[in-house]
Amino acid sequence: MDDLLVVRNLTKNFGGLAAVSEVSFEVRRGEILGLIGPNGAGKTTLFNLISGLLASNQGSIKLEGEDLTKMPPYRRSAMGVGRTFQVVRPFDMTVLENVMVPIFAHYKSAKEAKGKAYEILEMVRLENMADSMPSSLTLAQRKRIEVARALATKPKLLLLDEVLAGLNPSEVAENLPLIRQVRDSGVTILFIEHLMDAMMAISERVLVMDQGALIACGTPDEVTSDQCVITAYLGEEAPEC
Amino acid sequence: MRTNKIIVAAAILALGLLAVPLYFTSTFILHMFTLVFFYIALTAAWNIPAFGGKFSLGHAAFFGLGAYAASILYVKYGISPLIGIFAGTVCAMLGGVILSFPLIRLKGPFFTLASIAFAEVLRMVAIDWRSMTNGSVGLNIPFKPGWLNLTFTSGMPFYYIALGLAVLVILLAWWIRSSALGYHLRAAAADEDAAKALGINTAKSHFFALMWSSGLTGMIAVFYVFYNYVLEPGTAFSMDLFSLQPAMNGIIGGMGTVWGPVIGAIIMTPLGEFLRFYLGTIQQGLNFVVYGLMLIAVVNFVPGGIVSLMAPWFKKKKSGESSARDN
Ligand SMILES: Nc1ncnc2c1ncn2[C@@H]1O[C@H](COP(=O)(O)OP(=O)(O)OP(=O)(O)O)[C@@H](O)[C@H]1O
Ligand SMILES: [Mg+2]
Numbered sequence: 001m002d003d004l005l006v007v008r009n010l011t012k013n014f015g016g017l018a019a020v021s022e023v024s025f026e027v028r029r030g031e032i033l034g035l036i037g038p039n040g041a042g043k044t045t046l047f048n049l050i051s052g053l054l055a056s057n058q059g060s061i062k063l064e065g066e067d068l069t070k071m072p073p074y075r076r077s078a079m080g081v082g083r084t085f086q087v088v089r090p091f092d093m094t095v096l097e098n099v100m101v102p103i104f105a106h107y108k109s110a111k112e113a114k115g116k117a118y119e120i121l122e123m124v125r126l127e128n129m130a131d132s133m134p135s136s137l138t139l140a141q142r143k144r145i146e147v148a149r150a151l152a153t154k155p156k157l158l159l160l161d162e163v164l165a166g167l168n169p170s171e172v173a174e175n176l177p178l179i180r181q182v183r184d185s186g187v188t189i190l191f192i193e194h195l196m197d198a199m200m201a202i203s204e205r206v207l208v209m210d211q212g213a214l215i216a217c218g219t220p221d222e223v224t225s226d227q228c229v230i231t232a233y234l235g236e237e238a239p240e241c
Numbered sequence: 242m243r244t245n246k247i248i249v250a251a252a253i254l255a256l257g258l259l260a261v262p263l264y265f266t267s268t269f270i271l272h273m274f275t276l277v278f279f280y281i282a283l284t285a286a287w288n289i290p291a292f293g294g295k296f297s298l299g300h301a302a303f304f305g306l307g308a309y310a311a312s313i314l315y316v317k318y319g320i321s322p323l324i325g326i327f328a329g330t331v332c333a334m335l336g337g338v339i340l341s342f343p344l345i346r347l348k349g350p351f352f353t354l355a356s357i358a359f360a361e362v363l364r365m366v367a368i369d370w371r372s373m374t375n376g377s378v379g380l381n382i383p384f385k386p387g388w389l390n391l392t393f394t395s396g397m398p399f400y401y402i403a404l405g406l407a408v409l410v411i412l413l414a415w416w417i418r419s420s421a422l423g424y425h426l427r428a429a430a431a432d433e434d435a436a437k438a439l440g441i442n443t444a445k446s447h448f449f450a451l452m453w454s455s456g457l458t459g460m461i462a463v464f465y466v467f468y469n470y471v472l473e474p475g476t477a478f479s480m481d482l483f484s485l486q487p488a489m490n491g492i493i494g495g496m497g498t499v500w501g502p503v504i505g506a507i508i509m510t511p512l513g514e515f516l517r518f519y520l521g522t523i524q525q526g527l528n529f530v531v532y533g534l535m536l537i538a539v540v541n542f543v544p545g546g547i548v549s550l551m552a553p554w555f556k557k558k559k560s561g562e563s564s565a566r567d568n
Contacts, residue, residue, distance in 0.1 A: 051438050052437075052438075053434050053437060053438060072437075072442070073437040073438055074437055074441055074442040074443075077437075077438060077439060077440030078440055082438075082439075083438050085434075085435060085438075089431065090431075091427060091428045091431040091432065091435070092427070092431050093424075093427060093431075097424065100424060101424050101425065101427075101428045101436070101439060101441070102440050102441070104421035104424055104425065105421075105440045105441070108421055110419060110420070110421075113421075149435075149439060150438075150439070152439075153439055153440050
């Protein structure tokens with residue numbers, strides 16, 4: 001199968017803490033790949049490394065064979081890496097304008113940018129909120145602004161950091177199909193989620209991180225029956241992983 | 242309907258402003274208006290990096306560079322200030338290039354501190370480089386009236402020049418804010434990391450904002466010096482007049498907005514003059530006490546500046562626009 005992203009030996013230390021250590025994996029083109037792990041496992045740090053907001057201490061990141069490791073974040077975005085943030089912080093402007101911001105990289109005229117932004121808002125079903133300020137929206141809607149903004153960069157790979165966290169069950173049910181819909185539109189997805197049911201329902205493969213290391217990788221069924229994963233989640237010392 | 246009303250109001254305002262010198266022959270009133278226009282322009286120029294959340298207290302550097310460039314060319318080499326306008330703009334932009342290093346590398350208050358230091362260093366240079374600047378004595382613009390010398394026998398031409406500058410910089414600021422650069426700056430101001438991850442070269446955006454801001458400040462400074470005839474390091478690189486005052490105007494009026502600087506300059510310029518001349522004679526620096534109190538009040542009670550109090554009016558206008566788009 002065709003690999004979109006290849007990560008090798010990626011390492012990030014914060015002082016003495018190895019937030020990400022020697023992580024290697026591939027993301028296959030067109031898949032929905034889940035990333036799980038206990039709090040502080042290093043998932044968000046891994047996203048920061050891939051999107052370029054943090055520089056790695058070691059290792060390499062390749063998208064379609066091109067080395068991203070030394071590129072600044074804006075170039076990685078242009079190459080096709082999009083992401084959302086765990087803590088949603090919409091820009092202090094209308095919902096439509098939030099989505100226009102990244103579109104300006106491709107269309108310089110405000111009019112064209114507006115049209116494109118509107119199309120994306122329709123996709124995430126926020127078109128009725130276009131002229132509202134994000135602060136007046138629900139958390140679920142604000143998370144969809146995050147997704148819309150990231151989609152506006154035309155990503156090949158979309159990194160979603162807990163887009164379902166903090167939502168009530170009916171909101172989860174509303175936002176979940178969106179992830180699959182985005183994938184079906186041709187975007188490969190790597191997503192972090194704590195909600196196991198949701199994760200298992202839509203991901204084809206799952207990566208498991210614990211204390212900076214990748215401890216398992218496989219189908220949802222394989223991963224949930226993995227002894228290392230079970231011990232990691234139960235918080236015991238893993239015997240031999 | 243509403244847009245028509247705005248156009249009519251703007252036209253009346255424009256005619257009124259154009260007619261002011263014809264009705265008020267008092268030099269004091271004309272001077273006050275001229276000063277307000279200069280400060281609207283300076284504040285609107287200062288405000289451009291503030292779209293991106295960058296707070297400078299060193300704009301006196303650009304002011305001084307522009308003012309000295311044109312004055313030295315004129316006084317020492319006899320070159321017309323009309324050419325000096327370009328020289329002043331370019332010199333101030335070169336200063337902007339230098340300040341762009343801390344601008345891009347330093348966050349929040351650290352950039353602000355660097356900007357203060359930058360202006361202070363240039364003030365020292367202006368004092369010490371006697372062969373060019375006449376040191377702390379300064380340069381006098383000889384009184385030789387004529388357009389080529391930007392020297393006039395009445396205050397009227399400068400009233401219109403300053404009005405023109407104010408309108409020009411407001412329009413530019415408005416255009417920048419609604420262009421790609423403006424959106425990128427506003428995104429960077431709200432969340433620099435998110436902006437970067439969305440493909441924005443935030444360093445480049447901040448750099449261009451500073452180029453606009455420094456160049457415009459230098460250009461305004463050239464006119465200002467020829468309006469005042471004298472130039473010495475303490476005034477040209479004055480922290481009080483050209484670093485703090487625009488920043489104060491910006492905060493009080495509404496930082497990072499198009500109309501904030503206008504409102505701020507209209508309120509603060511006469512007040513600043515009053516405080517400097519009347520309180521300054523009682524005790525030097527007393528004006529800063531008043532500024533400090535005003536700042537505390539605004540930051541606590543109207544953090545968005547006075548313009549945010551007028552937001553309902555602007556909102557109405559906005560929804561009018563969007564419904565026009567839906568049709
Ligand atoms: N900028 C930073 N400086 C220092 N330490 C950091 C920094 N960012 C993250 N860390 C630390 O690195 C470790 C991994 O954090 P990270 O945010 O990647 O975890 P996570 O898997 O996303 O957790 P969660 O599920 O709670 O979001 C944590 O111990 C965290 O405290
Ligand atoms: Mg996280």
